[in-house]
Amino acid sequence: MTIRSASSLSAPFAKQQALPASPFDVRSAPPAGPIIAPMPSVSTDHSDAAEPLLRLDRISHAYGASTTFSELGFSLKKGQIGCLLGPSGCGKTTALRCIAGFEPISGGEIHLNGHKVSSAAFSLPAQKRRIGMVFQDYALFPHLNVQDNIAFGLHGVDRTQRAKRVGELLETIGLQALAKAYPHELSGGQQQRVALARALAPQPDLLLLDEPFSNLDVELRERLGLEVRDILRQQNTTAVLVTHDQHEAFAIADEIGVLHQGVIQQWDSPYKLYHEPANLFVAGFIGEGVLLPGTAVGPATLDIELGRVPAQLPPLCAAGCPLDVLVRPDDIIHDDASPMQARVLAKAFRGADFLYTLQLASGARVLSLIPSHHDHAVGEKIGIRLEIDHVIAFEHPDC
Ligand SMILES: Nc1ncnc2c1ncn2[C@@H]1O[C@H](COP(=O)(O)OP(=O)(O)OP(=O)(O)O)[C@@H](O)[C@H]1O
Numbered sequence: 171m172t173i174r175s176a177s178s179l180s181a182p183f184a185k186q187q188a189l190p191a192s193p194f195d196v197r198s199a200p201p202a203g204p205i206i207a208p209m210p211s212v213s214t215d216h217s218d219a220a221e222p223l224l225r226l227d228r229i230s231h232a233y234g235a236s237t238t239f240s241e242l243g244f245s246l247k248k249g250q251i252g253c254l255l256g257p258s259g260c261g262k263t264t265a266l267r268c269i270a271g272f273e274p275i276s277g278g279e280i281h282l283n284g285h286k287v288s289s290a291a292f293s294l295p296a297q298k299r300r301i302g303m304v305f306q307d308y309a310l311f312p313h314l315n316v317q318d319n320i321a322f323g324l325h326g327v328d329r330t331q332r333a334k335r336v337g338e339l340l341e342t343i344g345l346q347a348l349a350k351a352y353p354h355e356l357s358g359g360q361q362q363r364v365a366l367a368r369a370l371a372p373q374p375d376l377l378l379l380d381e382p383f384s385n386l387d388v389e390l391r392e393r394l395g396l397e398v399r400d401i402l403r404q405q406n407t408t409a410v411l412v413t414h415d416q417h418e419a420f421a422i423a424d425e426i427g428v429l430h431q432g433v434i435q436q437w438d439s440p441y442k443l444y445h446e447p448a449n450l451f452v453a454g455f456i457g458e459g460v461l462l463p464g465t466a467v468g469p470a471t472l473d474i475e476l477g478r479v480p481a482q483l484p485p486l487c488a489a490g491c492p493l494d495v496l497v498r499p500d501d502i503i504h505d506d507a508s509p510m511q512a513r514v515l516a517k518a519f520r521g522a523d524f525l526y527t528l529q530l531a532s533g534a535r536v537l538s539l540i541p542s543h544h545d546h547a548v549g550e551k552i553g554i555r556l557e558i559d560h561v562i563a564f565e566h567p568d569c
Pocket residue numbers: 233238256257258259260261262263264265414
């Protein structure tokens with residue numbers, strides 16, 4: 171049981187190791203697509219093992235008088251995949267553009283590979299940051315075939331080494347057979363794999379992915395997300411993904427920051443965001459669930475309509491205090507033998523499961539994920555019981 175106040179936030183700063191040298195020395199940045207160039211004398215001999223690869227130290231940004239975010243901070247160690255997850259317009263793309271060096275920041279600092287690349291007074295040009303980018307619209311060059319698109323960022327690399335790197339990446343993305351195909355001959359998923367390979371070709375220190383799969387259908391999005399995660403792992407690439415889609419975030423990221431109103435509400439693993447949301451916004455934004463009214467009973471117990479559950483209440487939350495208790499669809503089990511009955515208000519077929527909307531005796535509604543061979547009609551009453559591991563309760567304003 172975890173009790174959290176709506177204002178509890180966390181944004182841990184991670185540690186990292188020194189980077190290996192990149193064998194690819196790309197001298198000029200292309201006009202579009204990957205933005206890679208060697209960071210002068212900084213990226214290969216850095217040896218402070220405690221320094222994260224990327225660190226945003228309380229950065230602020232505004233478009234004119236309108237603040238996009240202030241004091242935004244997180245860090246990633248080498249090989250880690252971080253994600254900024256948030257609703258449309260919350261500033262995700264702007265944050266990526268600040269990291270890439272396309273947007274100036276008005277406060278704080280961005281450190282890449284142990285070196286300051288942005289502050290209010292200084293900005294290292296984008297082409298010197300050794301950052302690769304993948305956008306949602308693929309942005310492949312239509313007049314270049316797959317292998318030439320991938321090779322695009324490898325100017326200055328000798329022919330043999332370039333062919334070797336392109337060959338490796340074609341194998342990694344599983345498109346060897348399409349090396350000579352042109353973008354218009356590829357599916358959306360294939361194009362996005364090529365865009366990823368092109369961005370990875372010069373071995374950037376950091377890869378930025380802006381909603382890379384939002385043009386793809388849901389199933390492909392999740393599958394490609396897992397593939398991309400494997401590829402990034404294999405290449406030991408550090409990456410920042412931004413998306414509004416939690417499934418995309420969950421499939422790829424090690425750590426996710428939920429961004430809302432210019433503030434990272436919680437920076438945590440996908441598991442913890444789901445099971446231990448820090449505040450009501452995160453609880454509502456991540457996953458499905460409802461808040462049921464509850465009451466503190468003792469130092470380690472609370473009551474909700476579905477029963478009494480163990481709880482670790484904070485000292486100030488005395489017996490009788492009203493609480494909002496988060497109940498997820500997987501916390502409610504269908505059990506014919508249970509005396510507790512709920513009426514089926516609606517159901518959505520999800521293949522293996524139905525997501526049932528159920529009404530309790532009080533009129534409160536809960537969601538329940540039930541194997542789809544339990545096909546109950548709307549209006550029917552079914553037996554349910556609570557099976558909940560981590561009870562999340564928020565102090566009610568009246569507490
Ligand atoms: N060039 C610009 N000039 C002024 N305001 C801008 C500019 N670009 C973005 N904004 C505003 O800044 C805010 C953040 O925009 P941003 O594109 O970073 O959001 P986002 O989280 O990426 O949204 P989405 O999920 O829709 O892509 C929005 O309110 C947007 O209208």
